[in-house]
Structures are given as C-alpha cells and as structure tokens.
Amino acid sequence: MSLFSALNTAANSLNVIQAGIQVVSDNMNNANSANRTKHTVSQTTDPLSGVSISQYSRSVDTALQAQLQGTTSENGMQQILSQYMSQVGNLLGNSTSSSASDSATPKLTQAFQDFTSALQNLSASPESTVAQSQVVQKAQALVQTVHTLSAGVDQMETQAKTDITQTVKSINSDLAQLDKLNSTIAQMKSSNQPTADFEDQRDATLADLSSMINIRTTTRDDGSIAVFTPTGATLVDGGATQLSYDGKVISGAGGADITAAISSGKLGGLLDLVSDSSPSPASGDPTTEVFRKLKSQLDAIAGALTGTTQAGQPTSITDAYNKASPTNDGELESGLFTGTDAGTLAVNKNLLNGTKTIKQSAVNAMVTAMTATGRTLVADGLTMNNVSYGGMADGVASNWSTVQSNVSTQATTTSSFMTSLQTRYSSSTGVNMDEEVANLQVLQRNYSATARVISVIGQMFDALAQTV
Incomplete structure (x- = not known):
C-alpha cells in the first residue's frame, strides 16, 4: 500500500470515528429528553479506501411503538371523558369525596326535598301566609334548579364543540408538521445525511397526534411515514390532509365524512359526548350521547311535574292540584307548574306575582303526590320504576355519579398503563449512559491511534521529501 493510500485510509477512518464521537456525544447530551432514541452510525469496509460511513440510524421498537400509539389514543x-364527567358531577352537585362524612345531596334532589317539606309545613298550618310564601319560593327554587342544570348542560355541549374545533386545528397543525418532516427526512436520506434527530421529532409529533385521534402508520421506501385513519382515510402521504368540523361531522380529504373512523383520542371522546342519533334510541354506552341523555332526563322530570297522571301510577302533582276542590276566592284554580320541558318549566306567574294563592284544598293531595312512590321515568339512557318525584331526581344524579366514578377509574388505569409502556419503550430504545460512556472511551482511543498513524505517515512524507 502506498503512503497516499494509507493516508487516505487513515483519513477516512478518522472521519468515521469523528462521526461516531459526535453521535455518542449527542446521545449523552440529550439522554434526558423524553423523545430521544439511541442514535448510531454504522460503517462499511473497502479494501482500497478502508472504512466509510454506511448509514445513520436509531434504536426503534416498532411493535412497542405501535402499541404505545394505540394506548396514547x-x-x-x-382523560377528556373524565374531565367532562367531572363537570357533569359538579353541575348535578354529586359528591366526589371518598369520605362518607363528606357526602352531598344532589342539587335537584335537595330542591325536591325543600319543596316537599314546604308543602308539609303548609299542610300543618294551612292558614299561614308564611307557609304559603315558602311553598311558592321553594317551587320557584325547584324550577330554577332545573333551569340551571339545563343551561349548564347546554353550556357544556357548546364548550365541547369549541374543544372539537380547537382539537381539529391542533390535529391539522400536527399533520402539516409531519408532512414537512417527511420531506426533510426523505431529502436528507437521499444524500446519506443523518436524519435521526428529525425522526425523533416526527415520533414526538405522532405521539401528540395519537393523543387526539386514533391512527395507523406505514413507512415508505424514501423514509417518509404515511398516516391513515383505521378505516384507511389518508391523513398524511405525499401531502397533509386538513380536517374540518361543521358542528356535526368531521370531514377529511375531498370533504368525505370520517367521523365514524374516529373512535378514540381526545377528538373521539369529544365526538362521543356531543353525538346525537335522534330519533334513533340513545346509545347504550354511558359515555356516548351524554348531553342528549342529560337533556332528555331533565325534560322527563319537568314533564312529570307538569303532566297528567299516567296509567298505573300515583296521581301526578298537576292533577292533585287541578282536581282539588273547592277553589276559594283569590286562590289559583289550576296550573301550579306550567311548561313542557326543562327549558319551559315554570311556576304559575299569578303565584309569583302574588295575585293568587295556593288552593288550600289541594295541599294534602300535593303532599301525597310528592311523596308517593310507584312512578316511572323513561328518558334517553335511563329508565326508573317505582320511584317518587324526589327519587327521579336522585336516580338521575346517582346514575351519572356512577358513570363519573367508572370513567375516572378507567382514566387512571389507562394513564398508568400508558406510563408503563412509555417506560418500557424508553428502556428499549433510549440512551443508556453507561453504554455511551464506554463507546466514547473506545472511540477516543481509536481516534488517538488513527491520529498517531496519520502523524507517522506525515513524518514519512517529510523524510522522503528530505531525501529528494
């Protein structure tokens, strides 16, 4: 081998070692980064030119990564279901404490109890103007509670739709970023430049995307990643699809409705909450069509207050009042409660403005009606039998309290499992400082040895030059 060939071989070796040292140094400097994988540089050997860089790569467990993406979704x-169900619990006034001493009576249950108690007090003192006033006040408080709950449900639904809009914007941003990273990675791979940093960034973007929408991915020959919905709708592949939301459906490429394909992720949870398949029966999944079910249940309670007696059930409070006689001068003849649903439920305005008083002949019948069991409530997502008016309210609150508890438990379990997978993935693909330190020491020794070879070759060239 000539001196020139030896020098060229040593120089190539030095370049490879320098690249290795740079990669190891970067690994060590970024070891604590959550998205960092272990980067490596491989080499090939040629009989004439010696070693050269073959390719840059990184440590990836594709099977575990796919499982982690699914769990992240x-x-x-x-998490979003738990967040909203917590809001439902707060709205209804359900206790979320594990302490038995810190129990709370749901707001609507308390309103029914207060109204019934006021009626019982009036029954004991029918001539009392204070007792009369208390019944009207508690009736109005009951109505106002129903209105507050109904308005709260509407507000949550509006907020959920706003969250959907914002989530779609975040998804679109991630899709555009993935397309940009794909282009960068493909261009750099074609010229054999290191792309591991950009691939780590892409994985981090995919993880963020997975938290919002369920996806599947495939790697193209040029190193780019194609992203699809589970049903095959393209999200990223030679370009980024931009999703849109019109208040009802999510549209993808070409305006195609892809709502049904979104079954998990933050967006999937939000879509479940706001979905409404009316007039079809409501979903049996307690966390699907939540706002539809809540509205229906509140409407059913309002209808029970204003409706007539149902076959096989105790006399309704409306019939108990309207059918009582006699009606004395100045007393309201009929229509204690008016309206047809939670939004229109009201106390008769003549009682509120004081131009009429409650019919004394109806008081005892109303007490009986309010305390009687044997009633049935049928609403979207809930059917109750053999309950009183207060039992209806308590049953609604209890049902959602159970849903809230189950969702909270599931959210905690899923979060723990995801954390466990993240730890496993990091352990299998992340940077091990002990290994990197050992690699660095080996590379430094090789660097010193190769540098010494180059120095000796230089001395030989100098000696030749002196002899010429």
Missing part, C-alpha cells in the same frame, strides 16, 4: 379519550 385511548388515554387521550379517557
């Missing part, structure tokens, strides 16, 4: 869904 499920966790994104469970």
Whole structure:
C-alpha cells in the first residue's frame, strides 16, 4: 500500500470515528429528553479506501411503538371523558369525596326535598301566609334548579364543540408538521445525511397526534411515514390532509365524512359526548350521547311535574292540584307548574306575582303526590320504576355519579398503563449512559491511534521529501 493510500485510509477512518464521537456525544447530551432514541452510525469496509460511513440510524421498537400509539389514543379519550364527567358531577352537585362524612345531596334532589317539606309545613298550618310564601319560593327554587342544570348542560355541549374545533386545528397543525418532516427526512436520506434527530421529532409529533385521534402508520421506501385513519382515510402521504368540523361531522380529504373512523383520542371522546342519533334510541354506552341523555332526563322530570297522571301510577302533582276542590276566592284554580320541558318549566306567574294563592284544598293531595312512590321515568339512557318525584331526581344524579366514578377509574388505569409502556419503550430504545460512556472511551482511543498513524505517515512524507 502506498503512503497516499494509507493516508487516505487513515483519513477516512478518522472521519468515521469523528462521526461516531459526535453521535455518542449527542446521545449523552440529550439522554434526558423524553423523545430521544439511541442514535448510531454504522460503517462499511473497502479494501482500497478502508472504512466509510454506511448509514445513520436509531434504536426503534416498532411493535412497542405501535402499541404505545394505540394506548396514547385511548388515554387521550379517557382523560377528556373524565374531565367532562367531572363537570357533569359538579353541575348535578354529586359528591366526589371518598369520605362518607363528606357526602352531598344532589342539587335537584335537595330542591325536591325543600319543596316537599314546604308543602308539609303548609299542610300543618294551612292558614299561614308564611307557609304559603315558602311553598311558592321553594317551587320557584325547584324550577330554577332545573333551569340551571339545563343551561349548564347546554353550556357544556357548546364548550365541547369549541374543544372539537380547537382539537381539529391542533390535529391539522400536527399533520402539516409531519408532512414537512417527511420531506426533510426523505431529502436528507437521499444524500446519506443523518436524519435521526428529525425522526425523533416526527415520533414526538405522532405521539401528540395519537393523543387526539386514533391512527395507523406505514413507512415508505424514501423514509417518509404515511398516516391513515383505521378505516384507511389518508391523513398524511405525499401531502397533509386538513380536517374540518361543521358542528356535526368531521370531514377529511375531498370533504368525505370520517367521523365514524374516529373512535378514540381526545377528538373521539369529544365526538362521543356531543353525538346525537335522534330519533334513533340513545346509545347504550354511558359515555356516548351524554348531553342528549342529560337533556332528555331533565325534560322527563319537568314533564312529570307538569303532566297528567299516567296509567298505573300515583296521581301526578298537576292533577292533585287541578282536581282539588273547592277553589276559594283569590286562590289559583289550576296550573301550579306550567311548561313542557326543562327549558319551559315554570311556576304559575299569578303565584309569583302574588295575585293568587295556593288552593288550600289541594295541599294534602300535593303532599301525597310528592311523596308517593310507584312512578316511572323513561328518558334517553335511563329508565326508573317505582320511584317518587324526589327519587327521579336522585336516580338521575346517582346514575351519572356512577358513570363519573367508572370513567375516572378507567382514566387512571389507562394513564398508568400508558406510563408503563412509555417506560418500557424508553428502556428499549433510549440512551443508556453507561453504554455511551464506554463507546466514547473506545472511540477516543481509536481516534488517538488513527491520529498517531496519520502523524507517522506525515513524518514519512517529510523524510522522503528530505531525501529528494
């Protein structure tokens, strides 16, 4: 081998070692980064030119990564469901404390109890103007509670739709970023430049995307990643699809409705909450069509207050009042409660403005009606039998309290499992400082040795030059 060939071989070796040292140094400097994988540089050997860089790569467990993406989507869904179900619990006044001494009576249950108690007091003192006033006040408080709950449900639904709009914007941003990273990675790979940093960034973007929408991916020959919905709708592949939301459906490429394909992630959870398949029966999944079910249940309670007696059930409070006689001068003849649903439920305005008083002949019948069991409530997502008016309210609150508890437990379980997978993935693909330190020491020794070879070759060239 000539001196020139030896020098060229040593120089190539030095370049490879320098690249290795740079990669190891970067690994060590970024070891604590959550998205960092272990980067490596491989080499090939040529009989004439010696060693050269073959390719840059990184440590990736594709099977575990796919499992982690799926779990991240499920966790994104469970967390947003837990967040909204907590709001439902707060709205209804359900206790979320584990302490038995810190129990709370749901707001609507309390309103029914207060109204019934006021009626019982009036029954004991029918001539009392204070007792009369208390009944009207508690009736109005009951109505106002129903209105507050109904308005709260509407507000949550509006907020959920706003969250959907914002989530779609975040998804579109991630899709555009993935397309940009794909282009960068493909261009750099074609010229054999290191792309591991950009691939780590892409994985982090995919993880963020997975938290919002369930996806599947495939790697193209040029190193780019194609992203699809589970049903095959393209999200990223040679370009980024931009999703849109019109208040009802999510549209993808070409305006196609892809709502049904979104079954998990934050967006999937939000879509479940606001979905409404009316006039079809409501979903049996307690976390699907939540706002539809809540509205229906509040409407059913309002209808029970204003409706007539149902076959096989105790006399309704409306019939108990309207059918009582006699009606004395100045007393309201009929229509204690008016309206047809939670939004229109009201106390008769003549009682509120004081131009009429409650019919004394109806008081005892109303007490009986309010305390009687044997009633049935049928609403979207809930059917109750053999309950009183207060039992209806308590049953609604209890049902949602159970849903809230189950969702909270599932969210905690899913989050723990995701954390466990993240730890496993990091352990299998992340940077091990002990290994990197050992690699660095080996590379430094090789660098010193190769540098010494180049120095000796230089001395030989100098010696030749002196002899010429």
